[in-house]
Amino acid sequence: MKTDTIAAIATAMSNSGIGIVRISGSEALSIIDQIFVMKNNKKISEMPTHTIHYGHIYDGKELIDEVMVLLMKEPKSYTKEDTIEIDCHGGVYVVKRVLETVLKYGARPAEPGEFTKRAFLNGRIDLSQAESVMDIIHSKNEFALKSSLSQLSGAVSDKVKEVRSKIIHEIAFIESALDDPEHVSIDGYGERLFVIVNEVISKIEVLLKNSDNGKFLKEGITTVIVGKPNAGKSSLLNTLVGEERAIVTDIAGTTRDVLEEQINLNGIILNVIDTAGIRETDDIVEKIGVDRAKKYLNNADLIIYVVDTSTSLDENDFEIMEMLKDRQAIILLNKSDLKPLTTASDILKYVDKKMIQISAKEQLGIDELENTIKEMFFQGEVSFNDEVYITNIRHKNSLQESIKSLHLVLKSIEDGMPEDFYSIDLMNAYEELGTIIGESVEDDLVNEIFSKFCTGK
Numbered sequence: 001m002k003t004d005t006i007a008a009i010a011t012a013m014s015n016s017g018i019g020i021v022r023i024s025g026s027e028a029l030s031i032i033d034q035i036f037v038m039k040n041n042k043k044i045s046e047m048p049t050h051t052i053h054y055g056h057i058y059d060g061k062e063l064i065d066e067v068m069v070l071l072m073k074e075p076k077s078y079t080k081e082d083t084i085e086i087d088c089h090g091g092v093y094v095v096k097r098v099l100e101t102v103l104k105y106g107a108r109p110a111e112p113g114e115f116t117k118r119a120f121l122n123g124r125i126d127l128s129q130a131e132s133v134m135d136i137i138h139s140k141n142e143f144a145l146k147s148s149l150s151q152l153s154g155a156v157s158d159k160v161k162e163v164r165s166k167i168i169h170e171i172a173f174i175e176s177a178l179d180d181p182e183h184v185s186i187d188g189y190g191e192r193l194f195v196i197v198n199e200v201i202s203k204i205e206v207l208l209k210n211s212d213n214g215k216f217l218k219e220g221i222t223t224v225i226v227g228k229p230n231a232g233k234s235s236l237l238n239t240l241v242g243e244e245r246a247i248v249t250d251i252a253g254t255t256r257d258v259l260e261e262q263i264n265l266n267g268i269i270l271n272v273i274d275t276a277g278i279r280e281t282d283d284i285v286e287k288i289g290v291d292r293a294k295k296y297l298n299n300a301d302l303i304i305y306v307v308d309t310s311t312s313l314d315e316n317d318f319e320i321m322e323m324l325k326d327r328q329a330i331i332l333l334n335k336s337d338l339k340p341l342t343t344a345s346d347i348l349k350y351v352d353k354k355m356i357q358i359s360a361k362e363q364l365g366i367d368e369l370e371n372t373i374k375e376m377f378f379q380g381e382v383s384f385n386d387e388v389y390i391t392n393i394r395h396k397n398s399l400q401e402s403i404k405s406l407h408l409v410l411k412s413i414e415d416g417m418p419e420d421f422y423s424i425d426l427m428n429a430y431e432e433l434g435t436i437i438g439e440s441v442e443d444d445l446v447n448e449i450f451s452k453f454c455t456g457k
Contacts, residue, residue: 005031006110006118007102009095010085010456019095022456023084023107024077024115031106032084035059036069044084049073057086059101065094079115080122113453117446120438127438127449128156131392134453135218140262140269144218147391156207156395160436163203167430170196174423190413193422197409200429204399204406207390211399214391216301216377220262220269224296227306228316232334235360236306237261237274265370268378273300302373303329305353306360310338313346321351330372331355337362398435405429 005025011018023031029045036044038055047053051071057064070085077083088098103109111117113134120130132151139145151157170193177184225233240263259274273296297303305320307313324331331347333340336357344355354372358365390396405428412421434440 005107006114007099007107008110008115008456009099011090011095013092013095015092016090019088019090019098020456021086021088021095021098021102022110022115023086023102024079024081024110024118025107026082027106028082028084029073031102032069032086034105035064035101036067036086044069044071047071049076057088057098057101059097059104064097064101065089067098075122078124079118080124081118110455111450112455113450113457116453116457117450120446120450125152126154126157127441127446128160128392128395128436129154130438131394131449132156133457135391137454137457140218140220140264144269144391147214147218151391156390157437159203159207160433163200164430164433166196166200167426167433171423171426171430174419174426178420178423186419189419190416190422194410194413197406197413201403201406204403208396208399208403211390211396215393215396217267217269218391220271221373221377222273222299222301223270223304224273224300224302225304225306226297226320228308228311228314228320231306231308232360233274233306234259236304236332236334236358237272239360239363239366240265240270240272265373268370268373270302270373297323297327301328302376303327304369305329305331306334307331307342307347308335309333309340309342310335312341318350321347324351324353328376329353330369330376332358332365332369334358334360336364395436398432402429402432405432 005023005027007021007023010020010022033043033045035057036053036055037058038044038053044053049072053069053071055067055069057067065088068087070087072078072083072085074081074083086098086102088094116125116130116133119125120127125133129152132148135148136145136152139148173184173189174186177186177189225236227233237259241261261272261274263270263272303324305324307317331351331353333342333344333347333355337359347355354376356365356368356372358369390399405425408425409422409429412425431440435445438446
């Protein structure tokens with residue numbers, strides 16, 4: 001018989017000190033009563049909520065494990081349903097046996113993210129808060145963690161709800177005026193609405209202002225290292241990573257394919273791609289690597305161009321510098337410990353970008369590179385303050401779409417259109433903002449969001 005009570009392992013599947021099996025739903029208490037034997041032989045369902053109890057899990061007469069059971073009765077639980085967490089020994093086999101026993105006595109396996117999905121559907125959290133749960137799990141640095149915790153506490157939700165309340169107030173006024181023109185005057189309303197809509201747009205733009213920084217600090221800056229063969233790209237990557245991940249030789253063209261690493265430079269996450277040296281070549285394999293390097297370069301947030309200053313510029317350098325002109329780029333003048341044949345002034349004749357003298361071999365200039373990236377992307381400082389950061393691309397898109405609708409309202413006012421035109425675009429903006437917190441969202445989108453969660457969360 002299908003049940004709406006779900007269960008899953010909520011900890012990583014590896015041998016550890018403890019493993020947790022989570023149960024949620026209307027049958028959670030009856031299931032645990034059947035398989036959990038307390039020392040005093042009382043039923044756990046009769047115990048007060050938010051208490052922990054010692055005992056053993058049995059499958060019939062077979063002892064499965066010695067455990068601690070946490071009891072949380074609805075509605076004061078993560079899902080707002082009766083919830084049980086079984087803390088058992090952390091061996092992979094024993095945790096699986098405990099889960100199998102729970103399923104045998106009436107629960108069904110939880111789908112990915114189903115516990116958090118139930119918290120959303122039961123009204124404990126909104127959709128933006130639900131998404132922040134997964135962001136917390138995947139946090140890569142202190143900023144990402146603090147930002148996700150801020151969103152979980154409702155920082156984004158509160159701002160969105162504030163803006164939506166202003167919009168719905170104006171929609172209600174317009175509808176009332178259209179329904180009862182004798183008692184609700186709209187004289188001069190267009191001018192008043194024009195001011196209000198501009199104020200709302202300004203509030204949304206404040207949220208959007210930090211969205212790029214939020215994305216970079218949460219997900220990292222896609223950084224491509226380019227240069228001619230043997231310029232020192234792989235040595236730079238090894239220096240940044242702190243270990244030898246790329247093969248470094250004196251033979252030009254050693255790197256044939258792209259190498260990808262994630263690096264944390266004091267809070268700045270760089271998703272670094274070390275590419276094959278860009279040059280004309282008849283080697284088929286190397287040519288594929290060069291073509292891939294150019295493709296990655298076009299999609300990068302930041303390009304680090306490594307120049308071997310002990311050699312002269314050639315046509316390969318000129319091709320790279322042409323690609324840098326409209327991009328965020330830093331030029332590293334490498335091998336500064338050797339006699340230079342190429343100088344900063346030589347490069348300035350072709351492209352004007354920030355240049356740093358480095359020696360990847362001697363690990364010189366790396367601190368200046370870090371400070372330059374901070375200045376370029378974060379105005380010189382990586383820190384978390386009381387501002388609300390939009391770190392979710394879905395939220396950013398919804399904010400942008402809402403602004404488009406609000407600008408249409410301004411256009412209708414300027415063109416002297418009837419008031420019902422205002423209402424249509426105001427409602428579009430209201431609903432677009434509603435997708436952020438889950439009040440105007442299709443079931444398919446909800447399912448897609450939660451399908452990306454891990455099972456047990």
